[in-house]
Amino acid sequence: MILALDFGGTKLTAAVFEPGERNWRGHKRAFSPPGAEAFQDITTMLAMAHELLAGAQPAAVGVSFGGPVDFAAGRVRLSHHVPGWEDTPLREILRGQFMAPAAVDNDANVAALGEYRFGAGRGHDSLLYITVSTGVGGGWILDGRPWRGAGSMAGEIGHMMVDPAGPLCLCGKPGCVERLASGPFMAEALRRAWSEERGAKEWESGDWRLAIGNGEITGVTVAEAAAKGDGAAVKVLERGAWALGVGIGNAANLINPRRFVLGGGVTKSGERWWQAVRRVARETALPEVKFDIVAAVLGDDAPLWGAVALAQNALKGDA
Amino acid sequence: MILALDFGGTKLTAAVFEPGERNWRGHKRAFSPPGAEAFQDITTMLAMAHELLAGAQPAAVGVSFGGPVDFAAGRVRLSHHVPGWEDTPLREILRGQFMAPAAVDNDANVAALGEYRFGAGRGHDSLLYITVSTGVGGGWILDGRPWRGAGSMAGEIGHMMVDPAGPLCLCGKPGCVERLASGPFMAEALRRAWSEERGAKEWESGDWRLAIGNGEITGVTVAEAAAKGDGAAVKVLERGAWALGVGIGNAANLINPRRFVLGGGVTKSGERWWQAVRRVARETALPEVKFDIVAAVLGDDAPLWGAVALAQNALKGDA
Numbered sequence: 001m002i003l004a005l006d007f008g009g010t011k012l013t014a015a016v017f018e019p020g021e022r023n024w025r026g027h028k029r030a031f032s033p034p035g036a037e038a039f040q041d042i043t044t045m046l047a048m049a050h051e052l053l054a055g056a057q058p059a060a061v062g063v064s065f066g067g068p069v070d071f072a073a074g075r076v077r078l079s080h081h082v083p084g085w086e087d088t089p090l091r092e093i094l095r096g097q098f099m100a101p102a103a104v105d106n107d108a109n110v111a112a113l114g115e116y117r118f119g120a121g122r123g124h125d126s127l128l129y130i131t132v133s134t135g136v137g138g139g140w141i142l143d144g145r146p147w148r149g150a151g152s153m154a155g156e157i158g159h160m161m162v163d164p165a166g167p168l169c170l171c172g173k174p175g176c177v178e179r180l181a182s183g184p185f186m187a188e189a190l191r192r193a194w195s196e197e198r199g200a201k202e203w204e205s206g207d208w209r210l211a212i213g214n215g216e217i218t219g220v221t222v223a224e225a226a227a228k229g230d231g232a233a234v235k236v237l238e239r240g241a242w243a244l245g246v247g248i249g250n251a252a253n254l255i256n257p258r259r260f261v262l263g264g265g266v267t268k269s270g271e272r273w274w275q276a277v278r279r280v281a282r283e284t285a286l287p288e289v290k291f292d293i294v295a296a297v298l299g300d301d302a303p304l305w306g307a308v309a310l311a312q313n314a315l316k317g318d319a
Numbered sequence: 320m321i322l323a324l325d326f327g328g329t330k331l332t333a334a335v336f337e338p339g340e341r342n343w344r345g346h347k348r349a350f351s352p353p354g355a356e357a358f359q360d361i362t363t364m365l366a367m368a369h370e371l372l373a374g375a376q377p378a379a380v381g382v383s384f385g386g387p388v389d390f391a392a393g394r395v396r397l398s399h400h401v402p403g404w405e406d407t408p409l410r411e412i413l414r415g416q417f418m419a420p421a422a423v424d425n426d427a428n429v430a431a432l433g434e435y436r437f438g439a440g441r442g443h444d445s446l447l448y449i450t451v452s453t454g455v456g457g458g459w460i461l462d463g464r465p466w467r468g469a470g471s472m473a474g475e476i477g478h479m480m481v482d483p484a485g486p487l488c489l490c491g492k493p494g495c496v497e498r499l500a501s502g503p504f505m506a507e508a509l510r511r512a513w514s515e516e517r518g519a520k521e522w523e524s525g526d527w528r529l530a531i532g533n534g535e536i537t538g539v540t541v542a543e544a545a546a547k548g549d550g551a552a553v554k555v556l557e558r559g560a561w562a563l564g565v566g567i568g569n570a571a572n573l574i575n576p577r578r579f580v581l582g583g584g585v586t587k588s589g590e591r592w593w594q595a596v597r598r599v600a601r602e603t604a605l606p607e608v609k610f611d612i613v614a615a616v617l618g619d620d621a622p623l624w625g626a627v628a629l630a631q632n633a634l635k636g637d638a
Contacts, residue, residue, distance in 0.1 A: 068607070126469050140574075142466065149575025150445050153608045156572040161565055161603055164482055171605060246480055251573055253475040255459075256468020284480055286490060288387070289472045 001025065003049055003058035003098065004307035007065045008032075008107070009081040012041055014048040016058070017308050026052040038084035046097060053098075061094045061102035062311030064110035064303035071105050071152050103314040107131075107303045108155055109146050111296075112139030113313075114306025115261045119298040126257040129296065130157060132244060133264035136178040142257070145318070158182070162246040180243035183219025183266050186236050190225065191217045193232035223269035237269060241276035248277065249284020252291050263296030320344065322368055322377035322417065323626035326384045327351075327426070328400040331360055333367040335377070336627050345371040357403035365416060372417075380413045380421040381630030383429035383622030390424050390471050422633040426450075426622045427474055428465050430615075431458030432632075433625030434580045438617040445576040448615065449476060451563060452583035455497040461576070464637070477501070481565040499562035502538025502585050505555050509544065510536045512551035542588035556588060560595035567596065568603020571610050582615030 006013040015027040028048040032041050067085065068077040074091025094102040105113075112129035115121040121129070125144040131137050136158030140147040148154055158178030159171050166175025167185075179185055194217075222240075225233035248260050260281075266273070278293050285291070298305050325332040334346040347367040351360050386404065387396040393410025413421040424432075431448035434440040440448070444463040450456050455477030459466040467473055477497030478490050485494025498504055513536075541559075544552035567579050579600075585592070597612050604610070617624050 138573075142461065147461065147574070149608075150577040151575055151607070151609050153605070154573065154575040156575075156605055156608065159572045159605050160569045162480065162483070164565075165484060173603060246483075250479045250569065253478045254457075254473065254570055254573065255466070256470055256473040256475075258469040284492060286472070286475055286478055288470070289468075289475070290470055 001053070001056060001058050002308050002311045003053065003061045003100075004304050004311060005045055005049065005061065005063045005094075006107075006303045006307060007041060007045065007063065007079075008303070009066045009079075012045050012048070013304055014045060014052055015304055015308075016052045019312070028052055032082060036082055038079070038082055038088060041082060042088075042090075042093065049098075058098050058100050058311075060100050060311035060315040061098055062110075062307035062309070062314065063090060063094065063102065063104040064107045064307045064310075065090070065104055066107045069104055069106045069152060071103075071109075071148050074102070074104050076104065101311075101314040101317075103310045105146065105148070105310060106139075106152075108137040109139040109148060110306035110310055111263065111298075111302035112141055112155075112261075112306065113146055113309045114298055114302040114304070115263070115296050116141045116144075117309040117312075118305045119302065120261045120294050120296050121259060124257075124259040126255075127259040127261055128155070128157070128248075128251055128255070128257050129261045129263065129302075130244075130248070131264040132181060132183075132262060132266040134182060134184055136182050136244070136247075136264075140255075140257075142255075157247050157251060160247045160250060162243050162250070166243075175243075177243045177247040181240040181247075181266065183222075186222045186240045186266075187217045187219050189236045189239070190222050190233055193236065197232060219266055219269070223266075223273070226272060227270055234272070237273055238276050240266070241269075241273050242280050245277045245280025246284050248281035248293065252281065252285040252289045256289055257291060259291060260293045261296050262293060263299070263302060267295055320372070320375060320377050321627050321630045322372065322380045322419075323623050323630060324364055324368065324380065324382045324413075325426075325622045325626060326360060326364065326382065327622070328385045328398075331364050331367070332623055333364060333371055334623055335371045338631070347371060351401060355401055357398065357401055357407060360401060361407075361409075361412065368417075377417050377419050377630075379419050379630035379634040380417055381429075381626035381628065381633065382409060382413065382421065382423040383426045383626045383629075384409070384423055385426045388423055388425045388471060390422075390428075390467050393421070393423050395423065420630075420633040420636075422629045424465065424467070424629060425458075425471075427456040427458040428467060429458070429625035429629055430582065430617075430621035431460050431474075431580075431625070432465055432628045433617055433621040433623070434582070434615050435460045435463075436628040436631075437624045438621065439580045439613050439615050440578060443576075443578040445574075446578040446580055447474070447476070447567075447570055447574070447576050448580045448582065448621075449563075449567070450583040451500060451502075451581060451585040453501060453503055455501050455563070455566075459574075459576075461574075476566050476570060479566045479569060481562050481569070485562075494562075496562045496566040500559040500566075500585065502541075505541045505559045505585075506536045506538050508555045508558070509541050509552055512555065516551060538585055538588075542585075542592070545591060546589055553591070556592055557595050559585070560588075560592050561599050564596045564599025565603050567600040567612065571600065571604040571608045575608055576610060578610060579612045580615050581612060582618070582621060586614055
């Protein structure tokens with residue numbers, strides 16, 4: 001029996017899985033309450049795991065963590081959401097609790113492994129999984145194994161600079177993929193564009209943008225407004241797709257993986273977005289560089305399935 | 320005894336190497352005459368090799384080829400310099416001639432392997448070797464082995480797009496690293512800048528730029544003029560260094576290798592160029608992504624030394 005744990009930003013999920021079966025033997029989820037600290041999340045997770053195991057010992061434990069991890073050392077570096085995680089030896093904690101081999105990695109790497117072993121990447125032994133959501137991150141599979149980089153920092157396609165004349169990213173440089181393609185940044189760009197239009201010409205009451213504009217503008221708003229043909233929204237969405245497409249094409253030239261697997265909320269933005277991403281990536285890559293770009297299939301469960309694969313690797317003594 | 324062969328664009332080099340010794344047992348070089356075809360180059364190379372071997376059978380043969388190679392199939396795809404190379408089964412030809420395991424790869428991958436095993440990359444089991452010359456190309460070492468990509472096309476950092484408002488590259492897209500950072504393109508930019516200056520104000524006779532301008536302007540001219548403080552040359556050189564620095568920083572974010580090794584003529588452009596490349600690469604990469612950037616040490620011999628390493632790998636049945 002494999003124990004799979006997913007420490008998300010706000011959600012904690014534990015599941016047990018019997019190799020050979022097609023679904024979870026058991027599955028539990030809890031929310032990490034606002035203000036929770038690391039030790040509380042760990043305690044909650046351990047309690048769920050012990051309940052699921054009901055006294056049985058797992059063969060191995062795999063963990064997806066929503067933040068930077070030093071894989072080789074088995075330590076969480078920190079969490080951007082929950083205080084107290086700094087330099088936590090999570091692998092040792094789990095080994096001690098469950099007397100089994102354990103492996104811990106960040107969510108992008110683990111999701112990449114999940115899609116490779118159980119999802120949209122099956123049979124494609126080199127791929128980049130990209131999550132396009134509130135941020136843009138990635139995880140590599142090269143030669144059928146996760147590639148984490150010399151300092152466990154590989155996969156940061158979100159901070160590839162693609163336009164030196166672009167807006168400033170939180171990382172301090174202009175025109176990063178994330179600064180143009182992530183949901184919140186596209187929403188901000190649309191809010192600004194609409195405000196300017198409003199200044200030029202008062203919208204008529206009944207204008208559907210008023211209705212959308214009443215709520216908070218999000219990445220979903222951008223996709224919905226673009227689908228309804230709003231010019232500003234189309235422009236923002238296509239600029240986001242352009243940035244991601246350039247990032248993918250550049251990555252294809254550099255590493256030549258067989259496939260790109262895209263997950264995260266922004267990938268629900270409709271056919272216009274997908275077409276633009278594929279077209280720009282194809283134009284950016286050299287003609288001889290072949291690849292395809294497909295949608296992730298495991299959704300929110302990708303890290304949990306990846307944690308299963310990570311545990312199976314740990315069982316084989318493999319990274 | 321290892322047989323190492325380097326099919327350069329215009330030069331053919333063969334060498335024999337005894338593992339454990341520090342230098343070549345024997346070494347021969349010939350020029351590929353203008354108008355030569357593939358079969359002539361192969362014949363010349365085989366004759367040199369047999370002469371060096373003097374009847375002995377090599378343990379393995381390693382080959383660097385200056386053009387695209389399908390490593391897995393052991394076939395040269397084509398040469399951009401010499402006709403008749405299309406889909407040549409070079410590995411089989413060499414196996415038949417020398418009755419020994421053989422391996423063939425393109426010059427960037429082989430040079431990367433050479434610098435890793437014998438040069439500036441020793442002990443750094445993840446690195447990108449970049450040649451900055453008439454073109455800009457690269458070869459990866461990941462986990463101590465060459466990473467060639469799904470279709471043997473990895474390493475094309477020269478065609479990473481870094482400025483959508485930049486000049487059009489031969490590949491059809493704007494602002495590629497190669498279009499800004501390679502020797503011939505920097506020379507062209509300097510020629511254009513000087514022509515414009517000349518239009519604005521006639522140079523005085525005795526102006527050193529006249530002397531430089533009499534000959535053909537090359538990448539070396541750019542470096543020399545920049546060293547003498549010519550404003551236009553400094554600008555062109557720094558723009559080239561900027562493009563390469565962005566490429567390196569983006570590659571660092573994406574793959575997180577331990578080291579970048581830079582070779583090729585443009586790397587002789589002086590301290591100003593090196594400082595700009597290092598500064599921009601550091602600014603482009605996230606602060607947590609650590610790496611260094613060093614000069615290649617094997618010079619023109621990198622492909623030959625890499626061919627030795629390739630042959631040693633072939634002997635072990637390793638890629």
